[in-house]
Amino acid sequence: MEFRKSSYSATESHCVEVADSPQVSAVRDTKHRHLGALIFSSPEWRAFLDAAKRDAF
Numbered sequence: 001m002e003f004r005k006s007s008y009s010a011t012e013s014h015c016v017e018v019a020d021s022p023q024v025s026a027v028r029d030t031k032h033r034h035l036g037a038l039i040f041s042s043p044e045w046r047a048f049l050d051a052a053k054r055d056a057f
Contacts, residue, residue, distance in 0.1 A: 001026055003037075020045075 001019035003026070015030035019037070025045035028037035040048065 003028065005030060 001021055003017040003019040006016045006018060017028050017030050017033075019026045022042070024039050024041055026037040026039050029035065
């Protein structure tokens with residue numbers, strides 16, 4: 001999986017990286033990559049993103 005920095009991180013020091021594949025998505029802390037990543041199935045990740053968008057503001 002290839003990780004990319006979240007576009008919402010911009011120049012902030014608290015950055016998150018995300019990697020996607022057809023079956024799973026992974027999230028990790030940019031500053032602590034050595035600690036690994038949280039892995040979510042595609043349906044779990046979609047549910048999280050949908051909830052975050054609904055409750056964003």
